[in-house]
Amino acid sequence: MNKIAENYADEIQKIIAKYPAEQKRSAVMSLLYIAQREDGYVTKQDLNEIAEILEMTPTEVVTLVGFYTLYHEEPGGQYRIQVCNDLPCALRGADEFLEKLCENLGIQIGETTEDGLVTVEGVMCLAACDKAPMFQVQTGEGLAYHEDMTVESTLELIEDWKREEK
Amino acid sequence: MANYILLRHREIPDIHKLDVYRKNGGFEAFEKVVTTMKPDEVTEIVKTSGLRGRGGAGFPTGLKWSFMDKDNWPHYVVANADESEPGTFKDREIMESNPFQFLEGVAIASYAVGATEAYIYCRGEFWELTQVLDEKIAELEEAGLLGDKLFGTDYSLRIYTHLGAGAYICGEETALLESMEGKRGQPRLRPPFPPSFGLYGKPTVVNNVETLTNVPPIITNGGEWYKNLGTEDTAGVKVFSLSGRVKQPGNYELPFGTTFRELIYEHGGGISDDRSIRAIMAAGASSALIVADDKALDTPMDYASVRDLDADLGSASIIVIDDSVSIDWVINKTIHFFEHESCGKCTPCREGNYWMGHIIERIHAGQASQNDVELLHSVAKQIENKCLCALGEFSIQAVMTGIERFPQDFEAAIK
Numbered sequence: 001m002n003k004i005a006e007n008y009a010d011e012i013q014k015i016i017a018k019y020p021a022e023q024k025r026s027a028v029m030s031l032l033y034i035a036q037r038e039d040g041y042v043t044k045q046d047l048n049e050i051a052e053i054l055e056m057t058p059t060e061v062v063t064l065v066g067f068y069t070l071y072h073e074e075p076g077g078q079y080r081i082q083v084c085n086d087l088p089c090a091l092r093g094a095d096e097f098l099e100k101l102c103e104n105l106g107i108q109i110g111e112t113t114e115d116g117l118v119t120v121e122g123v124m125c126l127a128a129c130d131k132a133p134m135f136q137v138q139t140g141e142g143l144a145y146h147e148d149m150t151v152e153s154t155l156e157l158i159e160d161w162k163r164e165e166k
Numbered sequence: 167m168a169n170y171i172l173l174r175h176r177e178i179p180d181i182h183k184l185d186v187y188r189k190n191g192g193f194e195a196f197e198k199v200v201t202t203m204k205p206d207e208v209t210e211i212v213k214t215s216g217l218r219g220r221g222g223a224g225f226p227t228g229l230k231w232s233f234m235d236k237d238n239w240p241h242y243v244v245a246n247a248d249e250s251e252p253g254t255f256k257d258r259e260i261m262e263s264n265p266f267q268f269l270e271g272v273a274i275a276s277y278a279v280g281a282t283e284a285y286i287y288c289r290g291e292f293w294e295l296t297q298v299l300d301e302k303i304a305e306l307e308e309a310g311l312l313g314d315k316l317f318g319t320d321y322s323l324r325i326y327t328h329l330g331a332g333a334y335i336c337g338e339e340t341a342l343l344e345s346m347e348g349k350r351g352q353p354r355l356r357p358p359f360p361p362s363f364g365l366y367g368k369p370t371v372v373n374n375v376e377t378l379t380n381v382p383p384i385i386t387n388g389g390e391w392y393k394n395l396g397t398e399d400t401a402g403v404k405v406f407s408l409s410g411r412v413k414q415p416g417n418y419e420l421p422f423g424t425t426f427r428e429l430i431y432e433h434g435g436g437i438s439d440d441r442s443i444r445a446i447m448a449a450g451a452s453s454a455l456i457v458a459d460d461k462a463l464d465t466p467m468d469y470a471s472v473r474d475l476d477a478d479l480g481s482a483s484i485i486v487i488d489d490s491v492s493i494d495w496v497i498n499k500t501i502h503f504f505e506h507e508s509c510g511k512c513t514p515c516r517e518g519n520y521w522m523g524h525i526i527e528r529i530h531a532g533q534a535s536q537n538d539v540e541l542l543h544s545v546a547k548q549i550e551n552k553c554l555c556a557l558g559e560f561s562i563q564a565v566m567t568g569i570e571r572f573p574q575d576f577e578a579a580i581k
Contacts, residue, residue, distance in 0.1 A: 018326040018328070020366065023347070023348075023366055025347060025348035025349075026328070026346055026347055026348045027348070028348040029290075029328070029329060029330065029331055029345070029348065030329060032331070033329070033331075054348070056348070060349075063350055064331075064348075064349075064350060067333065067350040067351065067509075068290070068330070068331035068332050068333050068351075069331070069332030069333065070290045070291070070331040070332040071331055071332075086252040086451070086499065086503055087252050087253070087410075087447075087451055087485060087496065087499040087500060087503070088252055088253045088409040088410050088485050090499055091409070091410040091411050091485070091486075091487070091491065092409075092410075092411075092415075123332075124250070124252075124334065124503055124506055124507060125250055125251065125252040125253075125254075125334070125451075125503070126291050127249045127250065127254060127255040127257075127258050127289075127291070127292075128255055128258070129252065129253055129254075129255050129407065129409035129410075129415065129485075130255060130407070130408070130409055130415035130416045130417070136291055142293045142294070143290070143291060143293035143294065144293075144294060145291075145294070
């Protein structure tokens with residue numbers, strides 16, 4: 001049984017229709033996002049199912065998961081806070097922001113909080129250099145930008161998420 | 167006279183709405199080309215305008231369009247919205263705030279090269295923005311400005327978005343095309359170039375978002391009008407992304423030829439905390455480090471003048487560095503960026519950046535000797551001219567010029 005094909009049949013059809021009939025493989029990036037919706041990462045079963053839908057080999061699919069940073073092979077927090085600490089952001093305090101945020105959450109960069117809610121990562125440029133410190137939040141549902149942030153405003157945001165979870 | 171050609175939302179607040187965009191002349195240029203002009207005539211106007219690619223390479227846009235192989239069909243237009251160069255955040259503002267002018271540019275380019283399908287390759291991080299673009303495209307189809315038999319002619323056009331997933335290298339046009347085909351984003355050997363062998367092996371024009379956004383006003387006002395803006399070397403206007411240690415970072419739309427001093431001190435409000443400026447990177451993290459002396463500050467920002475400073479203007483992403491940081495720290499940042507973003511295809515770039523990362527860590531941690539600084543320079547030198555795409559070249563610019571132009575910082579670091 002191909003769960004992705006069954007659960008998202010209409011959406012997948014629409015995505016494949018964007019490309020020429022013999023170029024179904026172009027839909028693979030979008031299908032990997034769909035696969036991440038439920039658990040926030042791509043499972044082995046997802047790889048096989050996507051490969052079957054697009055007539056690719058699972059190996060061809062898994063190399064993409066490894067290559068592109070927004071796909072994950074391992075589970076992480078429900079919310080992945082991805083802080084840009086590239087040069088322009090670092091010139092505006094992004095490194096200190098990232099360090100203090102982790103300190104407040106009691107984790108190291110790349111780790112997940114004990115309750116499994118938040119993973120904090122340092123990432124490469126997000127094209128928002130004038131609004132640092134900034135980060136994006138990745139969940140299974142997608143991505144959202146948060147700009148001109150402070151440690152305090154970030155901790156408040158996390159508190160909001162906790163309330164939503166209850 | 168309007169002050170803005172690209173960032174028009176700063177004067178017309180609701181221009182992201184289709185009715186407002188149309189009230190301000192929107193889609194008249196597209197209708198004009200489809201109903202009254204031959205495709206090649208459109209390309210001629212763009213050639214006359216002197217418009218050059220705004221993604222960094224500065225290749226003449228009209229010339230690129232004229233290279234499309236007319237014996238091989240279909241043709242494609244792909245808009246490069248993979249904006250990922252550290253220090254660059256102009257395309258995002260354009261697409262968020264003046265999306266219809268960008269989409270009209272895609273449409274005109276498509277007509278000019280005979281494409282009936284165009285794609286917008288958005289970096290995965292532009293997730294929310296891509297959803298908005300999908301809505302705008304649907305609105306255009308509803309309004310009869312995209313779709314079948316446009317304006318009562320036989321010309322049909324569909325535009326689709328395509329979402330990437332986090333890879334700087336996909337801003338390189340052939341890597342972008344590989345990625346669109348559902349593969350890892352690794353650059354192709356060139357030639358052949360995309361206008362003869364592009365998406366799915368078909369002739370393809372890949373243009374940057376800002377480049378395409380320039381096209382509607384060029385069609386409306388004429389090539390000569392545009393050519394007279396800017397300098398003799400570099401026609402037109404540019405959205406300069408200003409970041410780093412300045413009081414007012416942001417995007418500034420100015421004519422080419424504006425000096426670094428005017429951008430940084432007048433528009434950017436000067437250096438943060440009123441400290442002293444030390445270095446400028448003019449093309450984001452891919453830049454040579456320019457010593458910010460009076461000569462550099464008074465240099466007009468066009469491609470040729472910045473070249474005279476042994477640097478490149480590239481995408482005009484100006485990162486300002488003051489005396490609060492040392493240059494070994496700066497190149498520690500750029501090396502780790504390129505080490506992470508190297509696609510792994512070419513050994514000099516993949517391994518070279520890995521080793522440069524180790525050496526600079528050692529230098530920055532105060533555990534290195536002068537030999538290590540020389541070794542770092544030597545590794546950078548060995549990457550030069552040995553890679554398929556420009557990423558390898560980009561990765562060594564700050565390293566080599568940092569060591570050559572700011573030796574005192576490295577001396578201090580190894581003591």
